[in-house]
Amino acid sequence: MPAMIFLNLPVSDVEVSKTFFEKLGYASNPQFSDDRTACVVISDTIFVMLLEKSRFKDFTKKDVADAETTAEALICLNAESRTAVDELVDAALAAGGSPALAPQDHGFMYQRSFLDPDHHQWEIMWMDPAAVAGQS
Known part of the structure; x- marks a missing residue:
């Protein structure tokens, strides 16, 4: 089984970010999405997790970078x-x-x-x- 990549990104507005990636032709996976998170499927092995900034912060002790x-x-x-x-x-x-x-x-x-x-x-x-x- 090939390695999978789950890129986690902090976002200001999950819906805006999800819609942006959908306009690029990528699908969302509702199984791994909720009101604070969206899973965007780039390929069979690459996924982008769009996490509301406060939700992203749940996964790190570090400051969240301002991109x-x-x-x-x-x-x-x-x-x-x-x-x-x-x-x-x-x-x-x-x-x-x-x-x-x-x-x-x-x-x-x-x-x-x-x-x-x-x-x-x-x-x-x-x-x-x-x-x-x-x-x-």
């Missing part, structure tokens, strides 16, 4: 093509996200980024399969 002013993590997802990178980032921007950095095009790798409604930074990238295999 508007502090970067604690950069979340990077791969895409199947350069076009898929553009489609997902354009959908994020249309759904209320904002641009993070300028696109990066290295020929063998293409990347764009956006900030979600709570300012978490998402990197969407495509890499040439030949480059991954060490053939370029």
Whole structure:
């Protein structure tokens, strides 16, 4: 069984964040959602748990980072093509996200980024399969 990733993110408004990710084409799993939590299914092995900030705090003794002013993590997802990178980032921007950095095009790798409604930074990238295999 492959390892699963459950990325937990603090959010100001669970419903706003859930709706944002649904507009990007991701489904929510109601089995693991309630009025303070939403489980967004990215793939069979990747899930994003959107936790109201007070609920997020139940899982840590640390201060919760303010993603508007502090970067604690950069979340990077791969895409199947350069076009898929553009489609997902354009959908994020249309759904209320904002641009993070300028696109990066290295020929063998293409990347764009956006900030979600709570300012978490998402990197969407495509890499040439030949480059991954060490053939370029």
